[in-house]
Amino acid sequence: xxxxxxxxxxxxxxxxxxxxxxxxxxxxxxxxxxxxxxxxxxxxxxxxxxxxxxxxxxxxxxxxxxxxxxxxxxxxxxxxxxxxxxxxxxxxxxxxxxxx
Numbered sequence: 228x229x230x231x232x233x234x235x236x237x238x239x240x241x242x243x244x245x246x247x248x249x250x251x252x253x254x255x256x257x258x259x260x261x262x263x264x265x266x267x268x269x270x271x272x273x274x275x276x277x278x279x280x281x282x283x284x285x286x287x288x289x290x291x292x293x294x295x296x297x298x299x300x301x302x303x304x305x306x307x308x309x310x311x312x313x314x315x316x317x318x319x320x321x322x323x324x325x326x327x
Contacts (some may be wrong), residue, residue, distance in 0.1 A: 259317050260326050274318075 260266050288307040293299045 235260055281311055285311055 284307050288300070288303050
């Protein structure tokens with residue numbers, strides 16, 4: 228650790244140099260499921276696609292369509308919210324188990 232001394236009129240002050248920044252990383256727990264090929268395909272292709280499709284469907288059913296058509300289809304919104312709850316519920320469960 229590098230130290231710099233600054234001499235003042237009354238006392239001597241020691242200023243410590245900031246510590247070197249460490250690269251930020253998310254530590255994911257090791258799990259044997261992560262090493263399988265199908266899990267890698269799912270994580271890199273299917274999961275992001277499902278996330279974007281879910282977000283797009285939610286925006287269309289709950290925000291865009293009612294704004295333009297002045298029509299609120301409660302059945303479509305209910306199905307959309309059930310789908311969102313299922314997808315993000317599964318993601319939450321996987322994160323709790325240390326797989327995702």
